[in-house]
Amino acid sequence: MTMRAPPCSPALLRFVALVLATLTVIPSSLAFVATSSGRLSFKTQPRCGGSSVMFSRARRPSSNANRRPVGGSSVGGSVRGGTTATRLIMGAGNISEDADGEESSDYSAWPAINRKAIGALASVGALESAYLTYQKIHPAGLDLLCGASGGCLDVLNGPYSNVLGVPLSAFGTLGYLAAAGLAVVPLFAKEESASVDKTTRSLLLVVTTAMGVFSLYLLSLLKFKIGYPCPWCLTSAGLSLSMCIVAWTKRAVPEKTKAAVVGACTTLITAFACLAVFVVTETALDIRQAEASPGELVGVQLVAPPLIDTESSPQALRIGKKLKSLDAKMYGAYWCTHCFNQKEMLGKEAMSKVKYIECSNRGVDNQVDMCKAADIPGFPTWDIDGKLYPGEQTLEELEEIVGLAPYKG
Known part of the structure; x- marks a missing residue:
């Protein structure tokens, strides 16, 4: 039995595009809302035996600007522009309350080495994915990657290599660029901001988790559905999973409950997106076969090229x-x-x-x-x-x- 490969239904593709776009926005929005409440800032301050971090949180106007110590020790406060600023030098072991009775908490920035590690992995991944995208678009580009024929070509230019007519490598490029930006941009900021640090860390966990889950889906396709090796695909999957491992083992989101919620939501939504992509691809293949041989939908082994519709000039x-x-x-x-x-x-x-x-x-x-x-x-x-x-x-x-x-x- 054979099946033929005409274009998929535009209406179906538009519907799935809307679903995938929605699924992409939801986890990022949840992470942003969960981590961006309040305006926080911190700066490093030299002290004996190492450096300390100055933490501050803007408070509502208060009639009493005095501060009362917790546990018998006090930390100086100041009033500027009608607000009370709570200041805490980390490492001194002092926690203070402001006049409103709110207690400040320690905050430490994510180590730069973690950001640099993810930035480096994402940069390599972006270059590889961009190169694959270019070679797929170029008329004879994939010969540089795989040679004239074989499993590599079947994987990189087969039916599972595109989503809505767009190469998967193009989506991968965007994902890697997003991860690289979230990882390294805060390193070049003129002023360190706890709000920026916390938000980018949460979004990094979302992006790297989503890319890791999607990579596992692609590896499953290679193993159980396509059955062909693809060194380029394995390299990209390795980079994505490595970023995910760094984000989780180095605690991009230090709060365990928040990390678990963000990770679970991202994993679930990405898994549904993978399922949607798989179902659409399989449905398209079934439609193509039905058009080639109606009523024979089982045991498909070979695929015929699309029919030529144009008349010769x-x-x-x-x-x-x-x-x-x-x-x-x-x-x-x-x-x-x-x-x-x-x-x-x-x-x-x-x-x-x-x-x-x-x-x-x-x-x-x-x-x-x-x-x-x-x-x-x-x-x-x-x-x-x-x-x-x-x-x-x-x-x-x-x-x-x-x-x-x-x-x-």
């Missing part, structure tokens, strides 16, 4: 005849969008004169051994008169390659 027909006379071949894969674009450019009549070689081992009538023997550099690749021409070719470029005069119809 006189220029394309002329090129098709010449390609046939030269015994030209076009190497491609059923999942290759650039291959489909090339076919649509020539049209169904012209393409009927061209020998098409399927190079994916999951494609109908595939000839993987021939693709490997030809040592083609990427998809699509034209084999014309014994010479290889990788990438999509315009009609004018094909005319030049086959030796036809420019069309002047």
